[in-house]
Every structure is written in structure tokens, then in C-alpha cells.
Amino acid sequence: MRPFRFHITARDGQARTGRLQTAHGVIETPAFVPVATWAAVQVLSAADLQRAGAQVLITNAYHLHLQPGGTVIRDLGGLHTFMGWSGPIMIDSGGFQIFSLGAGRTQGVGKVGTGSSGKRRKNEFPKTNRVRPLVRVDEDGAEFISYLDGSRYRFTPENVVEASLDLGADLIMALDECTSPLHSYERTRESLARTHRWALRALDVFRRLAPEGRALFGIVQGGDYEDLRRESSRFIGGLDFDGVAVGGSLGQSKADIGQVLKWTVPGLPEGKPRHLLGIGWVEDVLTAVSLGIDLQDCVAPTLLARTGTFLHKREKRFRLRIRNREHRRADRPVEEDCTCPTCRTCSRAYLRHLFMAGEPLAVHLASVHNLYFMETLMASLRKAIRERRLARWIEDLLTKGSLGLTKP
């Protein structure tokens, strides 16, 4: 088994490129991590992912516990065999589900503080808070109530590490408690202390059980409170983790993401890989990479694809809406210089037609393009860092759409 190793290959400001070696191959960082919650990336097969240049996937211990159940995957030879993916696999711990099935559910908010009714202030909960949480957290861990059949199961820092090892994941997230952007300072501080105690417990069991080549990531929390983020970053960064992830509430709006990272990253050890959990829209990637993040996972490529939105380097917010009437007779591909199978074979007119007709092939073709776009973006960012011109490159992209869209 090749050991887990990370080394930095180039630097430009706070940004860096690196090589992350796992038992299932090397990840060139900064890397985008497609989300395979249920051991599949929506409409993309393992072959599609490989063709697009995906280096690593992230799956979820909570979801796979529900369906098909961890022992099923273990007995079938682990996640790699199960889903036919031979590259590295990262696994999230269920910490985000403590939020999304708890406060996220009762408060009706997402990670960046806005729910269906828009932006809210601290402790200002929506009126329809009769929704019951599907999770209860105590010092030992979290008890989830299945939304499928009402059954209960307990996640602890220890059993999450054990289950993740059983599944054969390469990069494992420790169990954390993800707080809500609407939680008070007091509540966030108490939760953070617990996340830190859980980190120690996770680390303890991981060091006892993990075979060589596996890596455990500790998770920094602290909401959008500067002192808590700094404290968490120093605490988690100081422990014997193989990598560090930045999780949880990143403020009231997207603009706050950079702010939270500016408080967090300086406390982290230089030599360990840094993962930003669940944040990876194009603008966020530019921000995070510039601030020294190495890995980011996000559902954006397939989420956008479902609504007929194609990533595009010259469109506002990098989004081209294929349903717009202007594409009805457009003979050209989404991006002239893109080498993805969709752009090589389909006109905008055909893609628009498939979305208008509701053909499921449409979402597949859009997902393929959007993932190629992200992988190409990451390759371009790595190149710009190596050539020490990241800031200028980002400036060019934002002003001129100069992303060199050729296959990484």
C-alpha cells in the first residue's frame, strides 16, 4: 500500500499547487471533487467522470449507511469495486446532515444563511418552525431518525471512522457538528468545543485501526465568528490529522466565504492538504484557491445541469441558460473551444431542444460539459499558480473570459 503523502509543488501568494498521494493514485491540487453522495454522480458514470478528468470523488457515510447499508458495500469489496471507480475516494461524515436535518430543517436555511424566504438575521427563525428535527445531538454523538422509515441510528466519532474505513474510503472526514448561520455566538461556541472533543476521539480510533494509505481530515468549524474560526483552525491544525477541512456555516452571504477563509487558513499547517467542504461554484473556487485551499467539493456541475445551465467562461456569473430563445437556431456549440463530448457533438439548438422537450439526455449532456468545465478550470488554475500569475489570470478570466478551455 502506497502511503498517504502530500507535498507542495509551487506557490503563488497564498495559493499553492500540490501532489496528494493516496492508495488509489495521485491527486494534483488544487482539485475539484465531484459529489457522489450515493456512490454515483447523478447522471455520470465512472467512465464519464474519468473522461472528464475527475481525480477524486466525495461520497457520504450518512447516505450510504441508509442505502444500501455499509455492510453491503464492505462485503462486496468496498466502495471502489462497488461503484467501479478506481481513483481516490473521499467520504464525508454526516456532520453536515446534523445541520441539514436539524437546524437547517427547522430554521429553513442553507449553509450560507438564506432560506426560501431570503436572507435572515441571527435567531430570526421562520414562522413555520413546527417542522421536527430528524437528528438529536448529545456529547456521545448524533442520533438520526431515518426519513425513509423512521428507524433510528447513532453516529459517533468512533463509528463513523470505523464505517468509513470499512467502506474503503481513502480520505475520511471526522464527525463534526455543523452549526447554522442563524445560531448565536454562545450556541456556536459550545458546539465548536464539542466538535473539537469529537475530533480527538475520531483521531484516536483512526490511529488504532487505519491501515497505511488512508487519511483522516479534521474539520474546522466556528460559524462566521472570527475568534471561533481562529481558535478552531489552530486547534484542529495542531492535531495529528493528515489533512484539514473547513466546514460549516460560512456566513450570511457568498461574500463572507472569503472572509471566513481569511480567518481560518492562517492557522492551518502549511504542509497538510486543505479541503473546503461543499463550496465550489466557479466564483468560490477562484476565491478559495487564491486563499490557499487545495480541494473543494460541490454539486454545482450537476445541479446547474438539471436546470439547463451550462458553465461558460464568457457569460455573466459563468452561466449560460440554454433555454433562452436566442439559442433556438444556434448552430454552434456551447463553447467553441471546449473539447468535451457535448460541445464536440451538439449544437446549442439541439441542447435547447432537448431541454424544452424534457428529454433526460439533456441533463446528461449538460453535466458532462459542466464537469469538463470545472476540471479545465482547475487545470488552468494549477498552471497559473505554477507560472506565478494567478492573480492576473483570475483578473483576465473575470474581465475577458480567458479560461483556456482545452482538455486538462
Next chain:
Amino acid sequence: MRPFRFHITARDGQARTGRLQTAHGVIETPAFVPVATWAAVQVLSAADLQRAGAQVLITNAYHLHLQPGGTVIRDLGGLHTFMGWSGPIMIDSGGFQIFSLGAGRTQGVGKVGTGSSGKRRKNEFPKTNRVRPLVRVDEDGAEFISYLDGSRYRFTPENVVEASLDLGADLIMALDECTSPLHSYERTRESLARTHRWALRALDVFRRLAPEGRALFGIVQGGDYEDLRRESSRFIGGLDFDGVAVGGSLGQSKADIGQVLKWTVPGLPEGKPRHLLGIGWVEDVLTAVSLGIDLQDCVAPTLLARTGTFLHKREKRFRLRIRNREHRRADRPVEEDCTCPTCRTCSRAYLRHLFMAGEPLAVHLASVHNLYFMETLMASLRKAIRERRLARWIEDLLTKGSLGLTKP
């Protein structure tokens, strides 16, 4: 432009193999024709279809008129360019929609006479017949009311041929009136006479306008009335069509399909290709090929895929339901000897998991397998006919599941 040509290469009883030459390549018959109503086969890309061995697709003049509109496709270079499919393309005329948006809608029935409330007898309509038809038929043609925006448009035998030629289709169906299995003898007879008058009009405009290499198919109707089917078969078979299609109501149950074909096929000219419209479940294919049918289109492979049903040569009615609990831990592929990408890379357990988790990739993987299955079935049938052992081969398949599932 290579001319349209069909010649029979082998015979076994009433069954035959043939080579159908079109401007876009040769079709080895008997052939299965995947349904690309909206210029796409559900979740399968042109590349997927090609890999599976699909030789020809059937699209629909009615649907493409609605979305994106015929002139859009014509101005973009025709259907082949539009959908990225270089093989032959067949196009249906909208005759089936005269039924499905008319009597099929108001009577709540499908082509084989059973609706949501099961089998019905002639003239016995469901009580909820307040549903308005979305089509009105007169001698000139059919006026459709769009279910999208209420707009009206008239299809005539002439303009359907013109539109189909404009779209660049290779094999064109004449406009017919498809009757309901619940229609009386009188009503069916009157409708048939009109279909025959329309056939003459379609033929007339096709002979004037069609460039070399295109083919027009006349459609035999007559419901499940023996004398009408025999009459229609002689009438359509006697005209100057390039091929003949069997359409319309094929009786009250699946068992009647063979009966209707036994009345129809003897009247058809030997030297012309015979297409069976919209019928192509595995059992139907065995029946139809045995009775001398050369081409069949059907949505079965993708329709079954959507419900987690995999075609399988050794299962009852050739269907394996992957959601069944017995597959939860099954490490083996759906079919051990199948060479499709799904069987080569996925275990039953993984496929079941994807369906249980509702991952859209599941339907794609099932569609790929089901189409491979159909293409392999057709290749095996062609081989059995060439070797003059079709009846024995079918018997073996039905008793022992001996379909040689290797890539055609």
C-alpha cells in the same frame, strides 16, 4: 446518393433476413428500431446507440413539429446533423397521435385495448369521457390542438411528406388514421377508406418531390377485423410504396397481435420491407419476425429501464426486476455473458442501490443494457433465420433462455 433498395438474403418459413440500403447506410433485417420521438432516445446519446449496435432510429413528425419546429431542424442541416446520428432515420407521420390525442384520450385506452381500468369491450367507453380530444379529423387531414399552448396546426398527407423530406428522414411513414380498439366495425371501415385515400395523396406528392434514396412507407390499418386487414394489406401492398408498415389497433390483447399479422402479411408484396409500428416487446418480436416482419420500433428498452426492469434471457417474460431484495448483495452482473458496458462494470447490487437511491444514472445504465439486449436478440434471430432453425431457436429461448448474448 445511393438508391433505396431492399433485397431478401435468406428465408426460413415466413421469416426472412434482408439488406435495406438507404442513403445513410445499410440496415440488416430483421431490425429493432429504437424510438427517438424528440430526436433523442431518452437517456441514450448517439454514441451510446452506436455502441449498442442500433442500425436505425424512428422519430416523429408530430412531436418535432411542436418542438423545436421543422424549419429549425431543416435550417440546421436536417435531422442527422441536428441529433448527431449518421445512420438511417425513419419518421412516423402523426397518425398514431390522431388516435392517442383523439379516441385514445377520450376513451382512455392504448393500442391494445386496455386502459387504466383494464380490458374493455367494443363501444364500452370509460365514464370519465369528459376529456376533450386534441385532434379533429376530416377528409383533408387532421387538425391538432397543441397541448403546450393551445395553438392549432393542420397535418395533411401532403404536408407530412413535405415536412418529413425537409427534415431529411430516410424512411418516411405516410399519414394514416389510427383507430381505437374500441371503435366499431363501421367506424373502422370508414376510417380505413380514408387512410387509403390519404395513402394515394401521400404517394403522389412523394413521387413528385422526393430525391433519390428516400423511401415512403404506406400504412396498413383495419383494426382487428379480418376482412378490413386483408383488404388494406392488398390495397396498400399494391401501391407504389417503397415499404409497407402495419399500424393501428392490434386487437384486445397481446395474443391478437399474431392474429392480425396472419391476416395482414400474406397480402403484402414479398420484395418490400415490412415495418410493424410501435410493437416490440421481446415476445412480440419473436411473433412478428416469425411471421415475416422486417422492422419493429418500440419504446420498451427505455420504458422498462425507467422502472428498474432489465431484459434477461432466463427470467419470466424476459424481465428482471432489479429492485427485488434478492439482488441487494448480488455481486454478479445482470447477465453473466452480456458484453454491454453496464454488465461489464456494474454488479446487480450496485444497480439495485442506484434505483433505490433514485440516482438518475440507474436509468441510463438499465437503458444501455436493454438496448444491447434487443440488438443482440435481433442479431441472433437473423443468424437463426440464415441457418434455417428459427422455430427451434425460439423454442430454445423460451424454454432454456439460450439467447447467445454476445455483441452482434
